[in-house]
Amino acid sequence: xxxxxxxxxxxxxxxxxxxxxxxxxxxxxxxxxxxxxxxxxxxxxxxxxxxxxxxxxxxxxxxxxxxxxxxxxxxxxxxxxxxxxxxxxxxxxxxxxxxxxxxxxxxxxxxxxxxxxxxxxxxxxxxxxxxxxxxxxxxxxxxxxxxxxxxxxxxxxxxxxxxxxxxxxxxxxxxxxxxxxxxxxxxxxxxxxxxxxxxxxxxxxxxxxxxxxxxxxxxxxxxxxxxxxxxxxxxxxxxxxxxxxxxxxxxxxxxxxxxxxxxxxxxxxxxxxxxxxxxxxxxxxxxxxxxxxxxxxxxxxxxxxxxxxxxxxxxxxxxxxxxxxxxxxxxxxxxxxxxxxxxxxxxxxxxxxxxxxxxxxxxxxxxxxxxxxxxxxxxxxxxxxxxxxxxxxxxxxxxxxxxxxxxxxxxxxxxxxxxxxxxxxxxxxxxxxxxxxxxxxxxxxxxxxxxxxxxxxxxxxxxxxxxxxxxxxxxxxxxxxxxxxxxxxxxxxxxxxxxxxxxx
Amino acid sequence: xxxxxxxxxxxxxxxxxxxxxxxxxxxxxxxxxxxxxxxxxxxxxxxxxxxxxxxxxxxxxxxxxxxxxxxxxxxxxxxxxxxxxxxxxxxxxxxxxxxxxxxxxxxxxxxxxxxxxxxxxxxxxxxxx
Numbered sequence: 001x002x003x004x005x006x007x008x009x010x011x012x013x014x015x016x017x018x019x020x021x022x023x024x025x026x027x028x029x030x031x032x033x034x035x036x037x038x039x040x041x042x043x044x045x046x047x048x049x050x051x052x053x054x055x056x057x058x059x060x061x062x063x064x065x066x067x068x069x070x071x072x073x074x075x076x077x078x079x080x081x082x083x084x085x086x087x088x089x090x091x092x093x094x095x096x097x098x099x100x101x102x103x104x105x106x107x108x109x110x111x112x113x114x115x116x117x118x119x120x121x122x123x124x125x126x127x128x129x130x131x132x133x134x135x136x137x138x139x140x141x142x143x144x145x146x147x148x149x150x151x152x153x154x155x156x157x158x159x160x161x162x163x164x165x166x167x168x169x170x171x172x173x174x175x176x177x178x179x180x181x182x183x184x185x186x187x188x189x190x191x192x193x194x195x196x197x198x199x200x201x202x203x204x205x206x207x208x209x210x211x212x213x214x215x216x217x218x219x220x221x222x223x224x225x226x227x228x229x230x231x232x233x234x235x236x237x238x239x240x241x242x243x244x245x246x247x248x249x250x251x252x253x254x255x256x257x258x259x260x261x262x263x264x265x266x267x268x269x270x271x272x273x274x275x276x277x278x279x280x281x282x283x284x285x286x287x288x289x290x291x292x293x294x295x296x297x298x299x300x301x302x303x304x305x306x307x308x309x310x311x312x313x314x315x316x317x318x319x320x321x322x323x324x325x326x327x328x329x330x331x332x333x334x335x336x337x338x339x340x341x342x343x344x345x346x347x348x349x350x351x352x353x354x355x356x357x358x359x360x361x362x363x364x365x366x367x368x369x370x371x372x373x374x375x376x377x378x379x380x381x382x383x384x385x386x387x388x389x390x391x392x393x394x395x396x397x398x399x400x401x402x403x404x405x406x407x408x409x410x411x412x413x414x415x416x417x418x419x420x421x422x423x424x425x426x427x428x429x430x431x432x433x434x435x436x437x438x439x440x441x442x443x444x445x446x447x448x449x450x451x452x453x454x455x456x457x458x459x460x461x462x463x464x465x466x467x468x469x470x471x472x473x474x475x476x477x478x479x480x481x482x483x484x485x486x487x488x489x490x491x492x493x494x495x496x497x498x499x500x501x502x503x504x
Numbered sequence: 505x506x507x508x509x510x511x512x513x514x515x516x517x518x519x520x521x522x523x524x525x526x527x528x529x530x531x532x533x534x535x536x537x538x539x540x541x542x543x544x545x546x547x548x549x550x551x552x553x554x555x556x557x558x559x560x561x562x563x564x565x566x567x568x569x570x571x572x573x574x575x576x577x578x579x580x581x582x583x584x585x586x587x588x589x590x591x592x593x594x595x596x597x598x599x600x601x602x603x604x605x606x607x608x609x610x611x612x613x614x615x616x617x618x619x620x621x622x623x624x625x626x627x628x629x630x631x632x633x
Contacts, residue, residue: 217580276599
């Protein structure tokens with residue numbers, strides 16, 4: 001090991017210690033089961049928005065977006081735009097009613113709305129599956145980062161993240177992790193923002209070269225390769241997946257239950273839109289500067305662009321400090337997203353699996369949550385160890401396509417359409433989940449190729465989302481007799497402002 | 505100090521009447537009568553139409569960009585200063601636009617809810633909570 005590794009090591013250690021310290025502080029005020037799952041529903045919009053931002057901005061946002069923009073150009077701007085616009089769609093369609101439903105998790109909502117334990121079980125399986133699918137790339141990304149910055153073996157990064165997440169989540173649950181994640185949003189923003197000022201100053205001093213000069217024409221066109229009809233389809237399919245997929249992400253949805261009421265849920269979402277917008281302006285700056293100062297990364301290794309650019313442009317002690325800063329931000333990204341997903345998966349597992357009676361033993365709420373958290377972390381950790389080379393961004397894309405084709409139709413129809421029946425919901429979840437899941441599983445397994453077939457399978461949302469909606473509506477119409485008796489009553493509860501006192 | 509001023513009884517505006525009205529109308533909703541059904545359906549429709557209008561505004565602005573760049577490939581060469589126009593639109597300007605749309609939605613949605621609350625006779629808290 002040389003002195004190059006010092007900033008990386010210092011950054012990782014400091015972020016881990018800060019995370020554990022804030023988590024422990026949260027422990028002191030976290031006492032009840034309600035604290036564990038939904039922070040007793042008392043988190044104010046501004047704090048909650050920071051926490052959602054901290055949780056949402058994963059490795060894909062912090063490292064992946066800048067790298068993709070460097071290589072492919074404007075077409076990749078749809079990822080950050082879609083990830084932000086997804087919150088607008090979530091706000092206008094589900095935020096307030098979802099909070100007013102009074103359920104802890106997505107399966108709770110499905111059961112309360114449809115009165116069916118079968119739908120509940122299917123939703124639980126989907127939440128755990130999507131959560132693990134999303135945790136996997138976080139652990140892999142951590143491995144890649146530690147290898148790039150301090151030359152550690154790839155499993156070391158995954159292990160460090162898993163241990164820190166478990167240590168910070170298990171003691172304090174949702175209440176303490178809210179503070180941790182709010183802190184990590186501001187850390188991530190600082191870690192990208194401060195270097196940008198320095199790097200842009202260097203760029204101006206060097207004569208402000210044109211980043212697009214060396215780039216091909218397609219770098220300035222926001223359409224997916226290879227353009228034409230296929231490019232248009234792929235772009236719109238990505239838009240559907242990201243705009244609708246956000247509302248179904250289990251770790252995002254679970255956060256909405258921590259708002260005090262429906263109005264606060266809306267206001268939280270507006271603040272999130274602002275925070276994400278501020279953050280996502282920064283990665284394109286790295287990508288543009290990378291075109292000038294890091295041309296060697298364009299073809300190979302663009303994922304480390306954010307980590308490598310400060311030392312390439314500045315050098316010396318200042319470069320080392322900036323490198324430490326971005327490494328800290330990247331590590332915070334892995335930690336916060338993994339923590340949020342762990343909470344969401346553990347919440348479902350503890351209610352449906354570990355909280356049950358096993359033989360003569362029945363764990364209490366908090367103990368069941370801790371056991372579930374351990375399971376939620378260990379399974380994807382073991383999965384990530386052999387598969388260190390699967391592309392990080394592709395797995396995240398799979399998760400968005402799957403949630404857009406399953407939970408998005410369930411939430412939208414469940415909240416706005418009285419006629420949804422349990423059978424209809426199951427049909428839609430199966431059609432959307434199996435369709436999108438099979439399509440992207442095939443894409444991950446097969447080698448990249450071109451043409452309409454691979455395009456349809458590689459970006460399935462544009463057909464799998466309508467298919468899921470159609471299945472829900474058609475089957476619900478066919479099973480009209482089984483519309484839950486309490487559906488009307490439940491709809492009243494979802495849409496009534498808190499100021500109107502109903503008996504509920 | 506002189507003698508304390510004689511006591512004056514201070515009372516608020518009569519509330520009983522409003523209270524009775526409120527109880528009566530929320531009971532309509534609680535009991536799922538035809539009238540309560542009308543109240544709820546109108547709120548639901550108003551909120552849904554509002555949501556769809558915001559989504560349409562999103563689709564007609566941000567959502568049309570891929571089609572525009574597909575139909576007019578020359579847009580790829582347009583620059584604003586040193587920045588290609590696609591980077592400016594999607595990398596910067598989209599985000600404030602999303603916040604504006606969200607802000608407009610919240611204003612209208614809370615307005616609808618306040619109207620509804622007035623209709624059934626109770627009042628939303630004035631200051632933000």
